[in-house]
Amino acid sequence: MTIPEMSAEAAAYMEELEREAAKCGGDVHRAQLRIARRRADKLIKDAVQRARADTTDWIALARGLGRNDMPFLLLMVWDHLSREQKIAGLSAAWTSAEFPEHYLLRAEWLNMFRTVGYLEEDKPGVCPKQITLWRGGVKKTRMAWTADREQAVWFQHRQGSKPGKLWTATVGPDRLLAHFHEQHRREHEYVIDPTGLRPTEIR
Secondary structure, eight states: OOOOOOOHHHHHHHHHHHHHHHHTTTOHHHHHHHHHHHHHHHHHHHHHHHHHTTOOOHHHHHTTOOGGGHHHHHHHHGGGSOHHHHHHHHHHHHHHSSSGGGTSOHHHHHHHHHHHOOEETTEEOOOOSOEEEEEEESOTTOSEEESOHHHHHHHHTTTTTSOOEEEEEEEOTTTEEEEEOTTTTSSOEEEEOOTTOOOEEEO
16 A cells, blocks of 8 residues: 655644644644644734735635634724625624634624624624523623523533523613524524623522
């Protein structure tokens, strides 16, 4: 059986990994993370330069980036995007990142959502007059909520041996920012402004 030759790109990566692992005391996983971080930083830098040079299509700018790098890229190119592309980027960055509020400040997310107006999936939508939402987890004042109580209970017990709590709140247009479901994780997620919110804990 003939073993195919390693591509030049793969060979270059293996050499880079070997050098980085040596710097990390032989920790290959840490070396891989450092290489991935450098590559992501380069992609973001290149994307920002392209945005400044009038490449303002979100999909083109985000190509090659991991899902948790999208929020920072969006922040960096925000002022260069049209409203349509801001909506595309905001929808993608929020729904792709595992924990969106880990990657940008809440004030930054709120500013972007307020700028484009209420979203239904990836488009401008009609904001509900009032809706009862649920949240399961360890922090009651995050931006991600759901209209599905069972989904919230799932999040409450997501960590297995250390279950969180379950909260509910009824909110109106002053807090509602977006609804994501059919085109994303099908979690009936509502993004809200939780500033000053006092949800009720369900025991």
